Amino acid sequence: MDSASTKRDVIVLGLRRKILSRELDRGQRLRQDQVAEWFSASITPVREALRILEAEGLITSEAHRGVRVAGVDVDRLKALYVTRRLTETFAIARATTRISRHELRQAEHLLEDLDRASADGDSFARNTLNEQFHFFFYDRCGLPALRDDIATRWRAFPWDLTLDSSERVCQVRLEHQAIVDAVREVDPDAAAHHLSEHITNGFLRLAESTTGETVSDPFDFDSD
Known part of the structure; x- marks a missing residue:
């Protein structure tokens, strides 16, 4: 596994933990630059991590609203x-x-x-x-x-x-x-x-x- 994939996986695990520990609220906006700062990462692995979490249903991405922690449907x-x-x-x-x-x-x-x-x-x-x-x-x-x-x-x-x-x-x-x-x-x-x-x-x-x-x-x- 290359370093970019490793960093992506670290971000996935870290964000999942922040959501499941209620450190991040449902509906809260996630700025990519802020996430990158949290994990000392570049934007590329952040975007990859967000795509994985969106596929899992933990976050949502909408035009003009950006990325947010998913609410409950x-x-x-x-x-x-x-x-x-x-x-x-x-x-x-x-x-x-x-x-x-x-x-x-x-x-x-x-x-x-x-x-x-x-x-x-x-x-x-x-x-x-x-x-x-x-x-x-x-x-x-x-x-x-x-x-x-x-x-x-x-x-x-x-x-x-x-x-x-x-x-x-x-x-x-x-x-x-x-x-x-x-x-x-x-x-x-x-x-x-x-x-x-x-x-x-x-x-x-x-x-x-x-x-x-x-x-x-x-x-x-x-x-x-």
């Missing part, structure tokens, strides 16, 4: 939720028969670290550890291309807006533990069911906090 959020629920539950069902009890201890350790990050109020660490917990299973589904597809949709999900109450944090902990318990029992259907409930609960809470009104589950065929 509810229709796009619904589509991400539906595809996440379809692909991630399939992946964990496949992974369930491929994970040993010894390996599963890694997931349990991640939950312990996640508890500490939540208790400390460290949103970026919490989101990072949450991702590591989920991808512990997706990495073991036996279909690398599916895992990569899930990762693309995961990066587009607005995790920075998941401002969980203490009640939701406790609920998430129970949902995660139910997933681990189902995998330990080598029950693919149960693992997929618990993950499906977990994804649904997270989406509904985020959608309702974003819109300020009750949102029906788009996975329901009768829902608009």
